[in-house]
Amino acid sequence: MTVSVAIDLALDRLFTYSVPAELTEKLLVGQLLRVPFGGRVARGFAMALADDAVAEKGEERTFKLKPVMAIEDASPFFSPKLLELVKWIASYTASPIETTLKAALPAAVLKPTMKPKELLYVDALDVADGLTAHQQRLLAEIRRVGGGWMQQLVREFKTSPSTLRAMAEKGALEIAPRAQRRDPLAGRSVMPTKPLPLNAEQTAALEAVMRAVPAADGASAADPRPVLLHGVTGSGKTEIYLQAIAGVLASGRGAIVLVPEIALTPQTVRRFAGRFGDKVAVLHSALSDGERYDEWQRIRTGAARVVVGPRSAVFAPVHGLGLVVVDEEHDPSYKQGETPRYHARDVAVVRARLEGAAVVLGSATPSLESWRNAQTGKYALVSVPNRVAGRTLPAVHLVNMEEEAARTGHVPIFSAPLLDAIHLRLERGEQTILFLNRRGYSRVLECQSCGWTAQCPDCSLPYTYHQADHCLRCHVCGGWTHLPSECPDCKARDFSYTGVGTQRAEAALKRCFAHARVLRMDADSTSRRFSHDDILSAFRAGKADVLLGTQMIAKGLDFPNVTLVGVLNADTSLHRPDPRASERTYQLLAQVSGRAGRAEKPGEVYLQTFSPDAPAIAAAASERGFASFAAGELAARRGAYLPPYCRLSTLVFRSQSESLASSWADLYAKSLAAWAAKFNAPRGADLFRVSEAAEAPLAKAEGWFRYQVVVRAPASKDIVAAVKWIEKERPAPKDIRIAFDVDAIDLA
């Protein structure tokens, strides 16, 4: 027997080894193996097994295969289905198989040093013969608390290890080493919850989801299509997920819930842990390696059957997967920004199909890709158009900032109507969320006399002034510098700060409302591990009147006392050079607006804008604007041959030499254009389109120049084939890096 092994090097190549007789019975695909490799010992995953007979029929072997040395861990890290999924991603995104395997498995899981420590655990037994009076009292205490760690019991009952050992010798206790679980939820209070009685719309939605779940006896689902759950904010989607998961668990299967990392707040985790307790495993970026190791092992052994996590949780080795939920399915954080550049929503759909599981994509503002799939019938569409318990959607007001500026003679940070609304909330003791998608005090430091702006020398981006430490920071590379005392160009000392960041808005707000208690939340105020949680808990507990923040506060949060949401500049994401700028703007505004009036008290939203007529802004101001926005935007995309009517990929060429980056981008663009001509000719249509090479919107980052080529075609595989061809024809030199992003979600 032979086995092909993926070794931990990004060679995109499998190596074949022979399987020694003593291992043939034990070796399984997905296991981690130890193999000889170029004079050293390497570790790698078993990808496929083959009979010698089959191998011999293939290419003739002129060399002797080296044998596998050992199986590192008897239980496979990847099930055959997961391996199939990994192979699909590698081929779909044109990524090396080894890199893809790595992305699918947390590094901590493979570190032998991460194995949990074993400590002595004490259990009380039934025998109580021959104990002293003191020992009898101790036994009763230990029975009462149900056993515990030796160290803990010694401390708690002021006894000694030798006393406990003596009791064990008499048969009253059992003392044995046990692995101590590193629990990410330890010390957090989780209140158990019961399923809520669903309203009619929720019931219909749950039924639709359950039609996609295969029956317990293995019979196939009534309607196995992916379900797109389009429910307005506060329509009770999470409760639907919870009850669908309960149904899946009842039939002995497991579930994965993907949430955007930003929405993976303790609040979200508590909702799942509150319903399913210990069966829930949580994965997120702030876990320690030990916690990640243990959570992952609990999933792998089947102890945890519900996994809640960000995009990489789509790979969780859940036993008998029955359901995958992708909450906020439109969220851009589902797309991985490095190789393999997979989209977790798409991977969820493929994984569910491979494993015969149901998949639910939920959102108040679905991606146009998913919306179109629902329109064509590829996905089943379920709508929940109303909030639960008769709660209304907030009234959304547009504030035309052009008029405000004309009236007041300058562009105010806060318009008069918004100030009035905040004032009212302060009087009523209700809370306000203010949203500004830009951190820092203000964005750009500009010379008043010559127009010079402070810019990061390594990135083509203006510096942002940060008031807290009085310096200029680059939001791309993190570099910083002191404030200049004079303009380097004209020596004038007259600077202005254009644009408004969260810190400046906070200062302005405090000037308007001296007594308002304001909390600010952005990447600068939340660098400590629990700071995010601290700020939100404080706000929830009513310790502040206003929460002011960046997109961190845009989604997922559910604060009953918030009745006002203000968006200081609704246009920030509208004018980006990106085909999805309009869609993103609409999504962001609708999500932020959805934070208002989620409980009994009705909510109100003020959107400050210079473009009240832009479709994305106008739609965000109308109560059920999504369908009409989507129809208009889809028509525009069809006309412009943009996704979802084609597949769009980018090639980004990075080099420290600008001419190298630009010339290689140019060479690739021309070669791909030649390929396109050959592709299009027999089809009689301009289906394969290649842009000219151009500076990327972010033209320079961390000292690297960036050039970009955009490719569109009917299918991703058409683009992959073309790019693989040119990469082979004209392999790039070492000092230029090419990043190929199949299904790019933005141009950067």
Ligand code: ADP
């Ligand atoms: P969504 O995920 O769609 O934004 P949630 O699931 O967070 O909505 O629900 C919004 C609020 O309504 C939550 O506080 C939730 O507990 C509550 N809720 C959900 N379903 C019901 C129901 N059937 N009856 C009463 N309250 C509900």
Ligand code: ZN
């Ligand atoms: Zn100047």
Ligand code: ZN
């Ligand atoms: Zn920089």
